[in-house]
Amino acid sequence: MLSAWHEFYALLGTAAAALVALLFVAVSIGTGVLTPDSQSRANTRTYMSPVVFHYANILFLSLIALIPTQTWQSFGFVIGVASIGSVIFSIVIAVRVHRNPISDLADRLCYGAVPALCYAAGLVVAPLLLEERPFGLDMLAGAALCLLVVNIRNAWDLMISMARHERRQPPPAS
Numbered sequence: 001m002l003s004a005w006h007e008f009y010a011l012l013g014t015a016a017a018a019l020v021a022l023l024f025v026a027v028s029i030g031t032g033v034l035t036p037d038s039q040s041r042a043n044t045r046t047y048m049s050p051v052v053f054h055y056a057n058i059l060f061l062s063l064i065a066l067i068p069t070q071t072w073q074s075f076g077f078v079i080g081v082a083s084i085g086s087v088i089f090s091i092v093i094a095v096r097v098h099r100n101p102i103s104d105l106a107d108r109l110c111y112g113a114v115p116a117l118c119y120a121a122g123l124v125v126a127p128l129l130l131e132e133r134p135f136g137l138d139m140l141a142g143a144a145l146c147l148l149v150v151n152i153r154n155a156w157d158l159m160i161s162m163a164r165h166e167r168r169q170p171p172p173a174s
Contacts (some may be wrong), residue, residue: 012148
């Protein structure tokens with residue numbers, strides 16, 4: 001069923017895994033940004049955690065798609081279940097971003113609305129896959145690509161924010 005998509009999902013999953021690994025490296029280097037104060041913890045939950053979640057979700061989708069014995073029904077079922085949980089998570093994040101005074105329109109779209117729409121596409125795709133409609137595969141690929149691209153933007157936004165935060169910190173006293 002997904003043999004024509006093998007390279008696509010292999011590349012998509014590799015990109016997501018590499019990008020989340022780079023994010024872990026960047027965060028470990030910039031640990032000074034992750035302070036114990038409640039505002040820092042809230043911002044981490046609002047901005048950092050969703051980026052990791054979305055990359056993990058793309059990796060999960062890719063790995064599921066690469067299972068050689070995958071059927072239309074099993075793939076549709078897994079996509080449907082994963083999409084339900086992911087839409088709920090994305091709505092929670094969208095509300096947090098909207099309430100956060102430091103967020104702007106780009107943040108509200110890229111951290112909140114766009115990921116929720118990508119996962120909502122999964123809710124549309126799941127029944128199409130269960131009915132063995134190949135268009136569902138195209139739609140799922142489009143949603144996954146959109147999620148990857150917006151998540152690259154979000155990771156870049158986080159790294160710029162961390163760099164700015166580091167520059168504002170006073171140098172340690174000798």
